């Protein structure tokens with residue numbers, strides 16, 4: 001169970017405590033008392049992890065090998081069944097004028113009509129040996145997947161990043177024929193997207209209502225879908241993922257886990273924790289050997305620099321822990337994927353606390369669950385990639401190294 005971005009740094013306004021130290025967390029503290037504790041560097045000491053690379057590492061993958069950018073995970077997260085070798089992009093629906101200048105990169109933060117726009121783009125004919133898959137995500141966001149032979153993710157972005165500029169011409173970055181080919185195809189896709197969207201009924205309606213039309217798509221962040229060993233085969237388990245964000249769901253999907261959708265999960269501090277708790281308890285009683293859980297709100301509060309919200313959210317999560325830790329004959333790991341300190345408003349490389357509760361763990365003397373107390377526990381300091389090994393060993397499911 002990963003409480004995203006929960007860990008933090010000491011704050012003057014808390015008398016030198018961290019938000020997790022200041023929060024009232026009787027259930028997490030009970031976990032610490034019943035388990036073996038430690039601190040974890042999800043990638044390695046001092047490395048600032050993204051949520052995606054941290055989760056890959058915690059699931060036992062080497063993010064430096066497997067991570068090819070955010071595109072593939074987002075594409076998987078919005079339900080595109082990506083395959084190894086596909087090139088995936090994050091896209092914006094944007095607004096361009098007749099001169100080809102981007103006047104609004106987010107097309108007035110369009111909220112409605114993007115499924116229809118994506119459906120139209122899905123019928124794009126390029127006379128190339130490539131399959132094109134568009135899928136809308138939230139708001140003005142979408143994903144694009146190119147599927148075919150001879151493609152590369154070593155290409156530049158089309159998104160000019162600022163309004164008032166033309167889309168950038170996509171170019172190959174490594175001089176390979178594959179990169180040149182992919183860049184050429186992508187430039188065609190962008191041009192064609194304008195031709196297909198400019199008089200689309202959704203846009204005619206937007207123009208009539210005085211809203212900027214979503215008449216072009218700007219891809220960025222090319223990434224090849226990694227050839228990751230399926231998690232279930234790697235560990236001989238049947239696994240599932242309960243997560244709120246497309247990014248984490250995408251990681252689970254590429255790892256081959258079952259994705260469990262939770263109603264009312266927003267990824268923010270307003271998320272329906274009751275619904276998440278019910279989903280965890282229901283699915284734990286099914287025949288899964290492993291469930292990855294990610295709750296996102298503490299990270300959001302950290303990015304917003306909102307101390308009050310972060311503490312309140314941690315206290316709410318504590319009640320979820322209280323219910324979930326009642327499950328018997330289960331190894332329960334509670335941790336974070338990285339720190340998102342209020343003072344930094346972004347992820348940092350500070351290690352995070354971790355506790356494992358379950359049959360026959362070597363219970364240590366740690367009485368509270370937080371960044372400092374955990375450091376004196378029986379697990380000492382581990383890396384994200386150690387977790388699955390430790391868990392498999394506790395479950396007597398690992399193979400011996402040597403005679």
Ligand code: ZN
Nearest residue numbers: 004005051337
């Ligand atoms: Zn995170």
Ligand code: ZN
Nearest residue numbers: 005051299340
């Ligand atoms: Zn974050």
